C-alpha cells in the first residue's frame with residue numbers, strides 16, 4: 091500500500107449509539123419477511139399480513155387447495171375455449187405473478203416468478219407486459235381500487251397487449267327447480283354479497299369488471315359466461331368433470347369463504363365462529379345431496395390496449 095493513502099478508521103463505529111446498525115438491517119428484513127410469510131392467524135386460519143387492509147380470503151394451504159379446485163373446475167368447463175382467450179400465441183414468456191401472501195410453492199415453471207406485494211402499490215417492474223391475467227380477485231377492492239388496478243394494467247401493457255380477467259359469481263342457480271328457494275344454498279350468494287357490501291368491497295366483481303375495464307381505455311372487449319355445475323349431476327362428460335371439481339372446491343373452500351366475512355360483516359350482526367360452523371355444517375349437508383342440480387356462473391372478460399396511433403371510437407363517458 092502506498093504511503094500517501096490514508097485510511098481513517100473510527101474504532102467505535104460499531105459500538106457507538108447510532109440510529110441503526112448493520113444488525114438492524116438483518117433482523118428487520120428477517121422479521122418483516124417472516125411476519126409476511128407467517129401471516130395473521132384468526133379463527134384457526136392464516137390471513138395475509140402484508141397490508142393493513144384485510145382481505146376476506148385466508149392465505150393458507152387449505153384455501154390454496156380450494157382455489158386450485160375452483161380454477162380447475164372452471165377451466166374444465168371452459169376447455170373448449172382454451173385456458174387463455176387473448177390471441178397471444180403459445181410462447182412461454184417470462185412470467186410474474188403478484189399475490190399478497192406467499193403461496194405454498196411445490197413446483198413452479200422456470201419462467202415464472204412470484205412477487206409478494208400489494209398490487210395497488212407502485213409497480214416496479216421495468217419492462218412492460220404483453221399480457222396480464224387477473225383471476226379470482228373478487229371482493230378485493232372498492233370501485234376506486236379497481237379503477238386504479240386497471241389503470242396500472244393499462245400503463246404497464248405494451249401497446250396491443252391484452253388484459254384478461256376471470257371471476258366467479260358467488261350465487262347458485264338451478265334450471266329444474268331442484269335448488270329450493272328456502273335452502274341454505276339458495277341464500278348463500280346473497281348472504282355473502284350482503285357482507286361484502288357492508289365491507290365496502292363488493293363480491294359482484296364479475297358483473298362490474300367489464301365496464302371498469304372499458305372505462306380504463308381498453309378496446310376490443312370480449313366476454314364469455316360459463317355455467318359451472320356444483321356436483322357430478324350433469325350427464326355431459328365435460329360438465330360432470332367440472333361439477334366434480336367444483337364439488338371439491340366448495341367442500342374445501344367453504345370455511346375460508348365464510349369465516350372472515352360472516353364474523354366481521356354478517357347480518358343482522360357479526361356472527362360468532364361457532365354460528366358460522368353450524369351454518370357451514372348445514373351447507374355441507376345440502377351440497378352432498380344428490381337431488382340438487384345447482385350451478386354457478388364464471389365470467390371471463392378480455393380486452394386489448396390500443397396500439398400506438400390506433401383511432402379509438404369512444405362512447406361519451408358521463
Ligand SMILES: C[S@@+](CC[C@H](N)C(=O)[O-])C[C@H]1O[C@@H](n2cnc3c(N)ncnc32)[C@H](O)[C@@H]1O
Nearest residue numbers: 145147157188189190191207208209225226230
Ligand atoms: C381468491 S384468491 C385467488 C388466487 C389465484 N389468483 C387463483 O385464481 O387461484 C385471491 C388472491 O388475491 C390476493 N390478493 C388480494 N388482495 C391483493 C392485493 N391488494 N395485492 C396482491 N394480491 C392480492 C390474495 O393474496 C389471494 O391470493
